Each structure stands twice: as structure tokens, then as C-alpha cells.
Amino acid sequence: MTVPGRRSSTFIRLLRSGFTDPSAAARLLESAVLAPVRTDPVLLDALGATADPDLALLGLVRLAEAQQPDELPVLLDTLLSAKPLRDRLLGVLGASEALADHLARHPRDWHALVTYEAADLHPGLADFERGLADAHDPVTLRIAYRRCLLSIAARDVCGTIDVAETAAELADLATATLRAALRIASAAAPEDAACCRLAVIAMGKCGGNELNYVSDVDVIFVGDAAKGTDEGKAVQAATRLASHLMRICSETTVEGTIWPVDANLRPEGRNGPLVRTLASHLAYYQRWAKTWEFQALLKARAVAGDPELGAQYIEAITPLVWQAAERENFVADVQKMRRRVVDNIPAAQVDRELKLGPGGLRDVEFAVQLLQLVHGRSDATLHSRTTLDALHALAAGGYVGRADAAQLHDAYRFLRAMEHRIQLYRLRRTHLVPEDENDLRRLGRSMGLRTEPVAELNKAWRRHASVVRRLHEKLFYRPLLDAVAQLTPGETRLSPRAAGQRLEALGYADPSTALRHLEALASGVSRKAAIQRTLLPVMLGWFADSADPDAGLLNFRKVSDALGRTPWYLRLLRDEGAAAENLARVLSAGRLAPDLLMRAPEAVALLGDPEGLQPRTHEALEQEVLAAVGRAEDPETAVAAARGVRRRELFRTAAADIIASYGTEDSPAETDPGALVDRVGRALSDLTAATVGGALRAAVRSHWGDTLPTRFAVIGVGRFGGRELGYGSDADVLFVHEPREGVDEQEAAKAAQAVIAEMRRLLQLPTADPPLLIDADLRPEGRSGPLVRTIASYAAYYRRWSLTWESQALLRAEPVAGDSGLGARFIDLIDPLRYPAEGLDDNAVREIRRLKARMETERMPRGADPTLHTKLGRGGLSDVEWTVQLMQMRHAWNEPGLRTTRTREALAAAHAAGLIPADEAQILDEAWVLATRVRNAVMLVRGRAGDTFPSEARELGAVGRYLGYAEGTVGEMLDDYRRTTRRARAVVDDLFYGS
Structure with a gap:
């Protein structure tokens, strides 16, 4: 196979197939175990169709390497010849x-994934019981359970079965597992099994057949x-069996765990x-049970043990x-129970909580259950355990x-599908939407979102969550909590209605949620609560x-x-007036x-430091x-430390x-x-340069100690070199090296390539921080050229x-990291190219104009x-910069x-040299500054980069506030932007195109 660095057709196809690390994928494809199939296009296409092609390929190599010599050809032959198996196996490997x-x-x-017959599409409880029949101890039960789970996951990721x-099927598998566990427990204690009857009642999602x-x-x-048998003795024996089952x-x-069996929904x-x-x-339910216990019993279902006793309990x-x-x-x-669940979510997780958070699965379930319990007294059609x-x-x-x-149906199915795919990845009990970009990408692709999986996933998730929350409030309750903060010192507590009206008047869209936050912040008699009650009236106005x-x-x-227990936090806000605002x-x-x-x-x-x-x-x-970086023990820790600095400085x-x-x-x-x-541009560019320099130092130290066999420099180009980076900008760079004395040129080139690869790897390690992407596409010959020369x-x-x-492109080249002497020599080399003697001839000017027109x-x-x-629009950044x-x-050859x-600076120098009138220079400058501020505003408001104004009303309003526009004047902002850039385009047409 061609070396990936040379952009072979395979390498490019790996990129197009969805691999995020094509270099690693190319190496895996070179594994000896895949020799018979590596060139077959069917395999690459199938890998590219998975949620995570990199993960699927790694899993396939591991599986192939684990095969016995006589089994490997069977696996590979079946993989290529049987599309159902291929889709199932690779689908699972790419998702879990x-x-x-x-x-x-x-x-x-x-x-277990080979068969693909009608009976295999929707196995029932009996099929799973047969799959677990040979399990005779916890270890063999776990192995058999995972084997059955494998078949469910395969049908799930291939779309053979839907989320419901x-x-x-998962509930049926859990039922079969409980029965197998009870069988194993009974076999271990036959005397206990003989003297008692025991029924296992499933509750929650297992009881509702929606596990x-x-x-x-x-x-x-x-x-x-x-x-x-004596009743007391029988209950003791049943307790021992139940404990053993759990x-x-x-x-x-050694095979891990299956899942915890939780009996805490029992009486008391x-x-x-x-x-x-x-x-x-x-007796307990008739005398002592609380409301939530009857709500829980809505899903009760007899699943294992004595069927007659189970049926009697349900009846x-x-x-x-x-x-x-x-x-x-x-x-x-x-209603109070639902509020308590939300309030108990850690603050750092509430926005990612798929199950318990506002707009989550529990909002649907509670609304449905409350309506069932209220109306189901007289309507038996509502007596269903399944949401x-x-x-x-x-x-x-x-x-x-x-x-x-x-x-609600569509939103619930989407959110449950997200929950399934999140848990399937590592088979861990979690309901948090991941923050890592790669995890989100895999999750989005597993949901069938392939164009821009992360953006599409977040958009769909937020849309469905918004629907759920709105309808939950409509169907379930519109809580008016007690007033939670004294709005002025000594003021009596407001009524719920008055507090809600006060918040509505201030512009809060969700006063009930705002009241809940205020209660959490200011209730109680602690010193912390007293300070919050002093702060909140003013803070609410600022918000x-x-x-x-x-x-x-x-x-x-x-x-x-996060900081409430930190002594200095509230003291800072109380005593440093600027800090709170x-x-x-x-x-x-x-x-x-x-x-x-x-x-x-x-x-x-x-925020409280005058110089901060x-x-x-x-x-x-x-x-x-x-x-x-120098203090770190390994390169990963080193880059994590550099990222910590970057996070704070961002x-x-x-x-x-x-x-x-x-x-x-x-x-x-x-x-x-x-x-x-x-x-902003200087600060972000300096920070990026320092971070790149830290990654370079970490990469060098990881393989060569303190000295690389070749001198190495990173040259910033584009906005990076111009010290004009925005919050969402990539770092455009060139790499240059020069072998040290006595070092073979080929050895030096390999070292330079290796240090670049290591830098990129370190900077691409998963993180929740805004990404720092190094882009070297402006190098000679573009993507087709060598990465370093x-x-x-x-x-x-x-x-x-x-x-x-x-x-x-070299006009904005400037050394940013590495060997400063080499960087200076590179600048000396390129100055005659970017500032050509006697300027440009007519052909070169025509070529630049042609390229600009084509780009537009x-x-x-x-x-x-x-x-x-x-960026590319009329009178935008590209127009001004070109x-x-x-x-x-x-003209730079004779205008320093x-x-x-x-x-x-260049625009101001052009005006000073008489190359552009003052009014036209000002027009271009205003357009460039405005377009740059809009891009920065979009990143600040949305948390992700964008080249156009947001379409969502609140986000658009926030961009307007950043640009200095009052509330309700976004139309004026857009008109001003169009007017400014229209004037700039007229200048561009004159100066650039000569029209």
C-alpha cells in the first residue's frame, strides 16, 4: 500500500469513508490477518457504513487475530460473501x-450473528432462555448473556429492529437472565428451593418491557x-435464594458484570x-405506602420463579x-417527586442529562404515568406498562x-435511541450525552446522521428535548414554587404568583425554572445563602x-x-463590585x-482582578x-497541561x-x-502559538529528548500568521526543517515527519475544550505536496x-514556534516572492482576479x-483581504x-502611501472589522464557529447585544451589516477588479 503521507488513493478513500485517523486505519489494513481481504472494496465500503469506521476496523483486526488458524479463513470468507453477517458484525464493532x-x-x-432467517429477526423469551440454558455459574451466565446481547445489538445497529x-428484547433477555440466575441459586441450595415458593416481580423499565x-x-x-413448611422458615429460605440471585x-x-439487581422499590x-x-x-400497601410507590407499581410484572404466586401478586x-x-x-x-429528581441532578450534568434532566426521558414517562393514573381509574385501555x-x-x-x-412519541424514540447507543459503546450505565467530539460523531453516525453528524445530532437532540419539556409542562404541571429569595434586604417573601410575575417582567422566559434556581441558591439560613440573597436582586437585573x-x-x-464551598468565591462577588457584574x-x-x-x-x-x-x-x-510541558512525565500529560493554560486564557x-x-x-x-x-486577534494568536510550541516541545521530548536531529520551525500563515485569529479559527501553518550538522538528510526528514505526526496526535487527543486544528494545506503543492520541506x-x-x-499566501507568513533562527531565514527566503521587485505584471494580476472570482x-x-x-459574501473578509x-x-517592493x-496595518499603510483614498480605506476597514466581530460573536454565542448570522432568535439577539444593538433591533443590525458590506464591495470592485 502507498505510504499514507503521500495521499494514496486508499488514504483518500479512507477519509471519504469516514475514518478520522486514516494513517492508523491504513496500518491496520496492512495487518497480516487481513491480507486476504484488505484490497476488497466491499470491506472498506462496509466499514465506512458503520458508526465509527476506525473502531470497527480495530475490532475486526482484534477478532481476526484471536481466531484459531483454521477459523480465520472461515471468518474472512463469510465476512465477504455474506452481507447480512458483514453488516451485523461490523455494525456492532463500529458501535460497541x-x-x-x-x-x-x-x-x-x-x-451467533451468522443466521439471518425470519425466526431470528425477533427472538422471544423462549429463544433467550435456550441461549442461557447451559449457564451453570455466574461466569458462564455472563458469557452467554453477552452472546445474546451481541445478537440484539446487531439487529439494533442494522435497523432490523426499532428502538421499542x-x-x-432487552427486557426479555433480562427476564431470561433472572430465571437462569434463580435456577443457578436453587441448584446451589436445593434444600432452600424445596421449602419455599419465590416469585420475582420486575419493576421499572424491565417490568415495562422497555429496558x-x-x-x-x-x-x-x-x-x-x-x-x-413453616412460613418463617420458608421466608428465610426465599431470602437466601433472592440474595444469591442478586x-x-x-x-x-473475570467476565465483568451483567447488571445490578435493585430491590429498593420493595416496601420500606x-x-x-x-x-x-x-x-x-x-398490608403494607394498604396502610403505609407512599404515592410514588403506587406509581412504581404501575410497571410491575411477574417474570421469574413461581408463576402462580407471581400472578396472585399482580392480581x-x-x-x-x-x-x-x-x-x-x-x-x-x-409533581413534587419529579421536581426533586431534577433538583438532585449535579449542576455540571444537567445540560447533558438525557434521562433525568429537563426535556429528558423522565419528563415523558412522568407525564404519561400521571395521566394514566388519573384517567385509568375508569378507562382500562390505559392500563399499559409500556410508555x-x-x-x-x-x-x-x-x-x-x-x-x-x-x-412526544417521536421525541421519546429519538432520546431512547440516543440512550441506547451511548450505553452500547462501553456497556456502561450512563444517561449523559458525551462531550468529546469523537464520541458525538460516533453517536450521530449511529443515529443515521452522516453529513455533519455532530451538528445534526446536537440540533435534533435540542429540538426533541425542547418539545418534550414544553409538552411536559403542558401535560404534567406548570409549577409555581414559593418565592425563594428576598429581593431586597428585609423584604417579605413574595407569593409564587408575584415572584413569577416579577421574573416575567424582567424578561425571563421560564419563570418557574428561574424560581427553582433561586431556591437552590438562596434558601436556608447559612451564611452562603445570606450572601446570595444580597447578590441575587442585582444579579437578576444584570442577567x-x-x-x-x-x-x-x-x-x-x-x-x-461548583464554587459554593470555596471561601473566596462569594466574598469576591460581594466585596469586589466589578467581579459580580x-x-x-x-x-x-x-x-x-x-x-x-x-x-x-x-x-x-x-473577573475581580483589575489586571485579570x-x-x-x-x-x-x-x-x-x-x-x-517540561514538568510533565509524558507527552499526553504535557499537552493536557498546555490545554489547561489555553482553557484559562481563552x-x-x-x-x-x-x-x-x-x-x-x-x-x-x-x-x-x-x-x-x-x-482579541493578538491574544488568540499568541495563545495558539504558545500551545503549538508546547505541543512541539512535548513531541520532541517524547522521542528525542531535548534535541531533534534537525532544526525545525513552524510558520504561521493566514490569520494565524497575521495575528488575526478568531475564536473559531484553524491554525494555518507551514513546516520547515534543516538537518543538523552530521545528520543524514533522510534521517532528518523522517524525524521532521514524525514530530509533525506526534504534534497532531497530541493536539487531537479527545477534549471538551474548543478544538485546535493545525491546517497545512497552504504549503507548496497544497495537499498533494510533502508536509514538511x-x-x-x-x-x-x-x-x-x-x-x-x-x-x-506567503503575505501573512510569520514564525510562530520552533527554531527562531530557521524561521527568520525562511522569512528572508520568501520576502522576494511576496514582495516581488517591480511589483506584479498584468498576467499575474489577471490570475489573482480570476482566482478570486472563481472562489466567489x-x-x-x-x-x-x-x-x-x-467570509465569502459581498464586502466580507475575503473581499477586503484580497x-x-x-x-x-x-507596491510593497518600494513601500516598506x-x-x-x-x-x-497594511490597509493603513496603503492609505499613507497614497494608494487608496481615506474614505475608501475607512470603508474597507469598517467592513473587515464588522465581519470579524460577527464571526467572533457567533462563536461566543453558540459555542461553535460559523460564518453567518444565527437563525435562532435568542442567538441572533445575543449577537446583536455583543455588537452594541439594543433588544429588539436585530433587523437594524442586519440592515447595517448589509449596508456596510455593500459599500465595501463597491470599493473592491473599483480597486481589485478595476471596474
């Missing part, structure tokens, strides 16, 4: 690291005496006896369930509007002076929860700064990063930008937007082959509004002021 581990340990279990069928891949299996145990399923063995919970007789259960408790709504305060109790079936029945009966039910007050308050609660501005201005702060809450201290928001110099950043820059844009009572808003743009090679190339666009027509995203696209760069290439990598 845990099941790949199982197959590597039990390499013959892939045979998957959940039902997750990994979940506690909730149960209740009912015991009775066998004929001729240990068999729950304990960890953990404090009650594990096993009760039916009479004892009924006895069913009337109690459907009479529960007659209890005093029933609805209020159910979606019950929702359908509620719609059919007219209790829920059909449109609302359809939206209200933003496009999204609700987000500001939520973010404040998160930070307060600064924090309020930052927390309500968008997602980027709060997200950074949540991962480094101690950075709040920067001043950008640090490149020298100081470089010194701190290199010192942190927050410092973003916070300073927001505060300067909004202004505070003590410090008015910055009136010179150009100064803001320059300050010697300075002599650059000289030879530029002397013989250099094109006009390459000289133009070919690179504009389909459907984008050219009047609002900040115009300035054309003047530089034509034009020899700069900075766009605004």
Missing part, C-alpha cells in the same frame, strides 16, 4: 467497544411456604425485609394502583392531543440586560454549585465563555506553557471581549471596535514552480445569503509600510 472486547475474548461468538423492539442496554433491573420478591447478576467476575426500601409474603405486601396489587389517584394530594405528590403503548392509548382516548402525542436571562441564571447556579455579563452572553468557565471555575478570580482581563504577552504564555480573552463589548457601570463599552478585534527544498520549489497564489462562485455554501456571509493583498504584492502580515 465493549462487545468488541467480548468477541476478542470469545472469538467463536461471531457465529430493542428495548422489549436499556445497561440499567439496574428493579425487582420485588414475594415469598411463600411450600406445602408442609449476587449472581450483580457481582463482578432498603430498611424493609428483602422478601415478604403476599399478605405482608398487601392483588393492580386495584391498588388504579385507586391511587384518589389519595389526598396525589397529583401534587407526583409508548400508554401514550398511544392516551391519544386514542382523547386525553392527549394527537399532534402532541405524535411529537435581564442580556438576550438570554434564563441562561445567565442557570450558568450562575452552575458556577455557584463582570460575571453576570459573561454568563449571559452565550455558550463559549460559560462552557470554558465550567471546566475551570477557579478562573472566576480573573488584560491579555498576557506571547513571551509570558510561552514561558508558562513550556515550563508546564476564558480570559472571551470574558474581556464580552465585558468590553457590553460595558459595565464602572467601565463603559469599548467605542473602537477595531481595537477590540485587534486585541527543508529550507533548501522550499527555495528550489519557489524558484522553479511557485504560482502566484502561493506568493499571495465555487466556495460559497449552497443556500447561503451572500449579503450576510462574513484587495489589500493585491496592493501589497504590487506594506510589508506586514496584518490586514489593517
Whole structure:
């Protein structure tokens, strides 16, 4: 196979097939075990169709390596010849690291995926019981369980079964597992099994036939005496059997665990006896049970043990369930329970909590169950244990509007599918949406989102969660909590209605949630609560002076929860007047700064330091990063330390930008937007240079100690070299090296290539921070050229082959990391190209104009509004920059002021040299600054980069506030942008195109 660095056709195809690490994939394809199939296009296409092609290929290699010599040809031949097996096996390997581990340990279990007959599409309980029949101890039960789970996962990822069928099969497998565990326990204690009757009642999702891949299996145990046995002795024996059953399923063995069996839904919970007789259960429910216990019994289903006793239990408790709504305060109790669940979610997780959080699965389930229990007293059609079936029945009966039910149905299925795929990856019990980009990409692809899986996933998830939350509030409750904070010292507590009205008047879209946050922050008699009650009245007003007050308050609660026990935090906000207002501005201005702060809450201290928001110099950043890298024990730790510095400094820059844009009572808003743009660009560029330098130092130390066999320099180009980076910009670079004395040139080239690969690997390690992407596509020959060259090679190339666009790209080249002497020599080499003697001839000018015109027509995203696209649109960044760069290439040879990598400096120098009138220079400068600020605003508000204004109203409003527009004037903002860029385009047409 061609070396991946040479961009072979295989390498490019790997990229197109969805591999994120094509170099590693190419190496895996070279594995000896894949020799018979590596060139077959069917395999690559099938891998590319999986959720994670890299993971699928790694799992396939591990499985192949685990095969016996005579088994390997069978596996590979079947893999290529049988599409159903291929889809199933690779689909599982690309979605589940845990099941790949199982197959590597039990390499013959892939045979469980071979059959693809009608009976295999929807196996029932009996099929799973047969699959577990040979299990005789916890270890063999786990192996057999995973084998059955493998077949369910294969049907799931291939779309043979939908999310509801998957959940039902998982519940059937859990039922079969409970029966097998009881059989093993009974065989270990035959005397106990002989003297008692034991019934296992499934609760929760298992009882409702809607189980997750990994979940506690909730149960209740009912015991009775066998004929001729004392009841007390029988209950003791049943308790021993039940305890053994729980240990068999729950304990960890060499094969891991299955899932915990949780009996805490039994009467009296953990404090009650594990096993009760039916009479004892009924006595408890009739006298002592709480409302939530009847809600839980809604899903009770007899699944294992004595079938007659199980049926008697269900028959006895069913009337109690459907009479529960007659209890005093029933609805209020159910509502209070749901609120308690949300309040107990850790603040740092609430936005990612798929199950328990607002807009999550539990919102659907609680709404459906409450409606069932209220209306099911007189309508037996609602007596379903399964959420979606019950929702359908509620719609059919007219209790829920059909449109609302359809939206809830779709949202619930989507959220359950997300939950399934998240858990399937490592077979861990979690309901948190991952933050890592690779995890989100795999998750999105597993959901069938392939164009932009992360963006599409987040958009769909938020849309469905919003629907769920809205309909949950509509169907379940609209809570009006008690007032939670004294809005002025000594003021009496407001009524719930008055508190809600006060928050609505301030502009809070969800007063009930705001009240809940206020209660969490300010209730109680602690000193912390007293300080919060002093702060909150003013903070609420500051949050209200933003496009999204609700987000500001939520973010404040998160930070307060993270730092509430830190002595200095509330003291800082109380005693340093600027700190509290600064924090309020930052927390309500968008997602980027709060997200950074949540991962480094101690950075709040920067907001109270008079110098805390001043950008640090490149020298100081470089010194701190290199010192942190030097202390690290390995390259991964080194880059993590560099990222920690980057995270804090990104927050410092973003916070300073927001505060300067909004202004505070003590410090008015910055009136010179150009100064803001320059300050942000310098700070981000210096920070990126320091981070790249740290990654370079870590990469060198990991293989060569302190000295690389070749001198090595990183040259920033594009916005990086111009020190004009935005929050969402990539780092465009060139790499240059020069062998040290006595070092073979080939050896030096290999070292340079290796250090680049290691730098990229380190910078691409999974992180929740904004990504730092190194892009070397502006190098000679573009993507087709070598990634790194010697300075002599650059000289030879530029002397013989250099094109006009390459000289133009060098206009913003500047050394950013590595050997400073080599970097300076590179600049000396390229100066004659970017500032050509006697300027450009007419052919070169025509070529630049042709390239610009072609870019305008070919690179504009389909459907984008050219009047609002900040980069490629009319009068945007590209228009201004190409115009300035054309003047530089034509006149810098005799105008030293034009020899700069900075766009605004070059424009000012062009005016000073008489190349552009003052009014036209100002028009171009204003357009460039405005377009840059819009791009920065989009990243600050949305937390991800974008070249156009947001379409969502709150986000658009937040961009407007950042740009200095009052609430409700976004139309004026868009008109101003179009007017500014239209004027700039007229200047570009004149100066650049000569029209």
C-alpha cells in the first residue's frame, strides 16, 4: 500500500469513508490477518457504513487475530460473501467497544450473528432462555448473556429492529437472565428451593418491557411456604435464594458484570425485609405506602420463579394502583417527586442529562404515568406498562392531543435511541450525552446522521428535548414554587404568583425554572445563602440586560454549585463590585465563555482582578506553557497541561471581549471596535502559538529528548500568521526543517515527519475544550505536496514552480514556534516572492482576479445569503483581504509600510502611501472589522464557529447585544451589516477588479 503521507488513493478513500485517523486505519489494513481481504472494496465500503469506521476496523483486526488458524479463513470468507453477517458484525464493532472486547475474548461468538432467517429477526423469551440454558455459574451466565446481547445489538445497529423492539428484547433477555440466575441459586441450595415458593416481580423499565442496554433491573420478591413448611422458615429460605440471585447478576467476575439487581422499590426500601409474603405486601400497601410507590407499581410484572404466586401478586396489587389517584394530594405528590429528581441532578450534568434532566426521558414517562393514573381509574385501555403503548392509548382516548402525542412519541424514540447507543459503546450505565467530539460523531453516525453528524445530532437532540419539556409542562404541571429569595434586604417573601410575575417582567422566559434556581441558591439560613440573597436582586437585573436571562441564571447556579464551598468565591462577588457584574455579563452572553468557565471555575478570580482581563504577552504564555510541558512525565500529560493554560486564557480573552463589548457601570463599552478585534486577534494568536510550541516541545521530548536531529520551525500563515485569529479559527501553518550538522538528510526528514505526526496526535487527543486544528494545506503543492520541506527544498520549489497564489499566501507568513533562527531565514527566503521587485505584471494580476472570482462562485455554501456571509459574501473578509493583498504584492517592493502580515496595518499603510483614498480605506476597514466581530460573536454565542448570522432568535439577539444593538433591533443590525458590506464591495470592485 502507498505510504499514507503521500495521499494514496486508499488514504483518500479512507477519509471519504469516514475514518478520522486514516494513517492508523491504513496500518491496520496492512495487518497480516487481513491480507486476504484488505484490497476488497466491499470491506472498506462496509466499514465506512458503520458508526465509527476506525473502531470497527480495530475490532475486526482484534477478532481476526484471536481466531484459531483454521477459523480465520472461515471468518474472512463469510465476512465477504455474506452481507447480512458483514453488516451485523461490523455494525456492532463500529458501535460497541465493549462487545468488541467480548468477541476478542470469545472469538467463536461471531457465529451467533451468522443466521439471518425470519425466526431470528425477533427472538422471544423462549429463544433467550435456550441461549442461557447451559449457564451453570455466574461466569458462564455472563458469557452467554453477552452472546445474546451481541445478537440484539446487531439487529439494533442494522435497523432490523426499532428502538421499542430493542428495548422489549432487552427486557426479555433480562427476564431470561433472572430465571437462569434463580435456577443457578436453587441448584446451589436445593434444600432452600424445596421449602419455599419465590416469585420475582420486575419493576421499572424491565417490568415495562422497555429496558436499556445497561440499567439496574428493579425487582420485588414475594415469598411463600411450600406445602408442609413453616412460613418463617420458608421466608428465610426465599431470602437466601433472592440474595444469591442478586449476587449472581450483580457481582463482578473475570467476565465483568451483567447488571445490578435493585430491590429498593420493595416496601420500606432498603430498611424493609428483602422478601415478604403476599399478605405482608398487601398490608403494607394498604396502610403505609407512599404515592410514588403506587406509581412504581404501575410497571410491575411477574417474570421469574413461581408463576402462580407471581400472578396472585399482580392480581392483588393492580386495584391498588388504579385507586391511587384518589389519595389526598396525589397529583401534587407526583409533581413534587419529579421536581426533586431534577433538583438532585449535579449542576455540571444537567445540560447533558438525557434521562433525568429537563426535556429528558423522565419528563415523558412522568407525564404519561400521571395521566394514566388519573384517567385509568375508569378507562382500562390505559392500563399499559409500556410508555409508548400508554401514550398511544392516551391519544386514542382523547386525553392527549394527537399532534402532541405524535411529537412526544417521536421525541421519546429519538432520546431512547440516543440512550441506547451511548450505553452500547462501553456497556456502561450512563444517561449523559458525551462531550468529546469523537464520541458525538460516533453517536450521530449511529443515529443515521452522516453529513455533519455532530451538528445534526446536537440540533435534533435540542429540538426533541425542547418539545418534550414544553409538552411536559403542558401535560404534567406548570409549577409555581414559593418565592425563594428576598429581593431586597428585609423584604417579605413574595407569593409564587408575584415572584413569577416579577421574573416575567424582567424578561425571563421560564419563570418557574428561574424560581427553582433561586431556591437552590438562596434558601436556608447559612451564611452562603445570606450572601446570595444580597447578590441575587442585582444579579437578576444584570442577567435581564442580556438576550438570554434564563441562561445567565442557570450558568450562575452552575458556577455557584461548583464554587459554593470555596471561601473566596462569594466574598469576591460581594466585596469586589466589578467581579459580580463582570460575571453576570459573561454568563449571559452565550455558550463559549460559560462552557470554558465550567471546566475551570477557579478562573472566576480573573473577573475581580483589575489586571485579570488584560491579555498576557506571547513571551509570558510561552514561558508558562513550556515550563508546564517540561514538568510533565509524558507527552499526553504535557499537552493536557498546555490545554489547561489555553482553557484559562481563552476564558480570559472571551470574558474581556464580552465585558468590553457590553460595558459595565464602572467601565463603559469599548467605542473602537477595531481595537477590540485587534486585541482579541493578538491574544488568540499568541495563545495558539504558545500551545503549538508546547505541543512541539512535548513531541520532541517524547522521542528525542531535548534535541531533534534537525532544526525545525513552524510558520504561521493566514490569520494565524497575521495575528488575526478568531475564536473559531484553524491554525494555518507551514513546516520547515534543516538537518543538523552530521545528520543524514533522510534521517532528518523522517524525524521532521514524525514530530509533525506526534504534534497532531497530541493536539487531537479527545477534549471538551474548543478544538485546535493545525491546517497545512497552504504549503507548496497544497495537499498533494510533502508536509514538511527543508529550507533548501522550499527555495528550489519557489524558484522553479511557485504560482502566484502561493506568493499571495506567503503575505501573512510569520514564525510562530520552533527554531527562531530557521524561521527568520525562511522569512528572508520568501520576502522576494511576496514582495516581488517591480511589483506584479498584468498576467499575474489577471490570475489573482480570476482566482478570486472563481472562489466567489465555487466556495460559497449552497443556500447561503451572500449579503450576510462574513467570509465569502459581498464586502466580507475575503473581499477586503484580497484587495489589500493585491496592493501589497504590487507596491510593497518600494513601500516598506506594506510589508506586514496584518490586514489593517497594511490597509493603513496603503492609505499613507497614497494608494487608496481615506474614505475608501475607512470603508474597507469598517467592513473587515464588522465581519470579524460577527464571526467572533457567533462563536461566543453558540459555542461553535460559523460564518453567518444565527437563525435562532435568542442567538441572533445575543449577537446583536455583543455588537452594541439594543433588544429588539436585530433587523437594524442586519440592515447595517448589509449596508456596510455593500459599500465595501463597491470599493473592491473599483480597486481589485478595476471596474
